[in-house]
Each structure stands twice: as C-alpha cells, then as structure tokens.
Amino acid sequence: MSCIIDVHTHHISLAENSGKAIVSLSMSEESFRSSLSVCLKNHIPVSVGLHPWGVEADWQSFMNDELRVLLSSRQVLAVGEAGLDKIRGGLWEWQLAAFRTQIELAEEVGKPLLIHCVKAIDEIIHLRRGYSPNVPWIIHGFRGKKEQAIQLIEKGFYLSFGEYYHEEALQVCPTDRLLMETDESPIDIHALYVRAAQIKEMDVEAFRNQIKRTVGELFPSFL
Ligand SMILES: [Zn+2]
Numbered sequence: 001m002s003c004i005i006d007v008h009t010h011h012i013s014l015a016e017n018s019g020k021a022i023v024s025l026s027m028s029e030e031s032f033r034s035s036l037s038v039c040l041k042n043h044i045p046v047s048v049g050l051h052p053w054g055v056e057a058d059w060q061s062f063m064n065d066e067l068r069v070l071l072s073s074r075q076v077l078a079v080g081e082a083g084l085d086k087i088r089g090g091l092w093e094w095q096l097a098a099f100r101t102q103i104e105l106a107e108e109v110g111k112p113l114l115i116h117c118v119k120a121i122d123e124i125i126h127l128r129r130g131y132s133p134n135v136p137w138i139i140h141g142f143r144g145k146k147e148q149a150i151q152l153i154e155k156g157f158y159l160s161f162g163e164y165y166h167e168e169a170l171q172v173c174p175t176d177r178l179l180m181e182t183d184e185s186p187i188d189i190h191a192l193y194v195r196a197a198q199i200k201e202m203d204v205e206a207f208r209n210q211i212k213r214t215v216g217e218l219f220p221s222f223l
Contacts, residue, residue: 004208005215005222006189007160008047008081008114008140008181012038014189021182021189022047022222024081024114027062028054040075045222047078047114050098055090059098063105071109077219079106080114081140087118096123103131112136112158112218121148125155136218141183146172153177158218163187167199175200175210179218 006021082102160179197207
C-alpha cells in the first residue's frame, strides 16, 4: 500500500502517527516555538507562515532574518499558511501587506505557498497575475464551486481538498493539481482519500499514487 499524504494539518499527533503529513505552524501562535521544536526533533515536515488570523499591527516583527533561515531549512516544505480572510483576522491592509511579504519570501526561498483564502479569491488571483510567481500556489481547504475550481486551475493554482467541499469542484480538478488535507479536523486522512477517489471514479490506490507524484513534484524533499 502506498503512503497516504496529508499536505496540511494542525495536529502534530496525527503527523507523528502517519509520518506523512505536513504540519502547519503559524508564527503568531503562543505554541509556535514549542510545536516547532517538537516537529524538528521528530523530523516532521512543516510549513511556516503568519496566518491571516494572527496578523496584528506588529506583523512585521515576525518577518525577520530568523524566519528566512527557518524557511530555508530542509524540513520546512512550504511558506504558509498565509493569505487573506475577509471574515476574520487583522485589518485588511495589514493582512495584505503580510501576505505580500510572504509571497515574496516564498519566491526567495523557492518553496510553495500554502494559501488560506476566505472570500478573497479575486484579490488572490489579482496578486498572482501581478507577481507571476515561479513557485506553486496552493489554495488549501478549497470549498469553492466547480466554476471557481476551473478558473483557478486555468490560472495555474493547485487545490487542496479537506473534509468539506463541493463534489463537482473535486470532479473537475485534474489529479495532477489536486492535494488532500485534514486541516483542523481529527478525521482520518485515509477516509478522505477513499471518498475523493469515489467521487473521481478512480481506484483508491491509483488516486493515492497520483497525489504522491504531485506531492513529490511540489515538495521534492518530502518523500
Ligand atoms: Zn489550516
């Protein structure tokens, strides 16, 4: 049986058990340092960024040399989650500035950008057009409709699906642009793969192998 990869979880314990998950750590969280050291010690891959919910007036203090060094390390596979959230989080102008800085950091270190997006897809598309980034941009926890999925795929985005999504959006997402994640949920990633494979009318094993290939391309040091 090939491995089941979870590209985005906030639960270190899940990652410790499966060994095939990327733990998302946000720098503004109180537990950031202790979580980071647990992950580093146990060789658990991570993504590091400043979540839009944690963007405050002092957001710039996180974007320091220490972050640059950290992002350059082998165990940090991606920048993020970072992004824009119109429902929750810091002032819009802070969010935008913090996101722009992280877009630039991802380019600088040459690692994919994991994007948190709530009601801000037009802004994110606009930013992508402006930056024309070399690194992959992954919309995590994608819950948009089919039309939006098609639009994002056309524009070069990758989509990561979690526990809740529109089945039609998953159906139209090509498997080489598709990732799976558990995010905050304690659900078993295996169950998510089984359901997604059914929706795509694919054999689970073939589906898993395809995602594994995509992950290998996006995060070469992961597998
Ligand atoms: Zn998340």
